[in-house]
Amino acid sequence: DALIAAGIAVRPGPHALVNAQDKLQMRTTLSAAGIPAPLWREVTSAEDVADFAATAGWPVVLKTARGGYDGKGVMVVTSAEEAAVVLSGSNVRWLVEEKVDFTCELAVQVARSPHGQAAVYPVVQTIQRDGICREVIAPAPIDEDTAMQAQAIALQIAQLLDVTGMLAVEMFLTANGVVVNELAMRPHNSGHWTIDGAVTSQFEQHLRAVLDLPLGSTAALAPHVVMVNVLGGDHPDMYHAYLHCMARDPGLKIHMYGKEVRPGRKVGHVTVVGDDLEDLLERGRHAAAYLTGEITE
Incomplete structure (x- = not known):
């Protein structure tokens, strides 16, 4: 706010960014706009949780309003006693x-620019384990109507919040359609596939949007793109594994982030593009597993 008051452009602005930082603010804003979401309620006690569960049913999901990511700050509870703890x-x-x-x-x-131009990427499927995204499949193997519904909701949210730059909208697909789970107002892990698999990567697109330049094409470069995250394991030196993966599969793209290797931490990702989804999944999973030391051949 102080920067804005001093005449400095802040993109995205605090009025938009708070909806990605504060889940209560996000739920309040999206619910008021009629955007599909899970049943929710602010709570301060185990009694509040029990009252909510009387309608929604157990188990329920407790979330901290701020600070949670990759499964942190998110707890599934099955009783008022667990909620109290x-x-x-x-x-x-x-x-x-x-x-x-x-x-x-x-x-x-x-992606959305200050003058309101917006561009939406193909819907992707994210495969999560223990609250952490492990794989991304682009495009998601869903029907066209569902994909169009998901894209329309994401575009609606970007306009509603007056987003500038990249917005990632995470969703659940249910028997009744899609519901919004969480928002991230930045280039996002679920969009890393665009670096090697789309005409315009999410990082280039973010800069175009923030600088109010014309947005680039969001088209995929192949029928299928698979991105597999590399999580830290028990082997901090990944360089020799990196060389092996490059030699074994010259079509593989490996991105390492230069982070200290810690178990469960995202330290890189691999991407493969092509026509055969099952082949891409096998190649991506093999490389990620070799890099982390899960397999040795």
């Missing part, structure tokens, strides 16, 4: 949501 001694704000019965998880990347 989670909330005990806490000095942060909480919300509770119904535990959505979903078919798969989706994500949509949208």
Whole structure:
């Protein structure tokens, strides 16, 4: 706010960014606009959680309003007693949501510029384990109507929040359509496939949008793109594994982030593009597993 008051452009602005930083603010804003979302409620006690569960049913999902990512700050509880343990001694704000019965998880990347031009990428499927995204498949193996619904919702949110730059909208696909899970107002892990698999990467697109330049094409470069995250394991030196993967599969693209290797931490990703989805999945998974030391051949 101080920078804006001093005449400095801040993109995205705080009025937009707060909806990605604060889940209670995001839920309030999107619910008021009629955007599909899980049942939710702000809670301050185990009694509040039990009252909510009387309608939504157990188990329910407790989330901290701020600070959670990659499964942190998100707890599934099955009783008021469990909720009491989670909330005990806490000095942060909480919300509770119904535990959505979903078919798969989706994500949509949208870019929007200050003058209102918007570009939406193909809907992707994200495969999560232990609250961490492990794989991304572009485009998601869903029907065209569902994909169009997901893209339309993402575009609506970008306009509603007056987003500048990249917006990632994470969704659940249910029997009744898509519902919004969370927002990220930045280039996002679920969009890393665009570096090697789209005409315009999400990083270039973000710069174009922030600088108010014409946005680039979001088209994919192949019928299928697979991105597999590389998580830190017990082998901090990945260089020899890196060389092996490059030699074994010259079509593979490996991106390492230069981070300190810690178990479970995202330290890189691999991307493969082509016509055969099953082949791409096998190649991407093999490379990621070799890099982390899960396999040795």
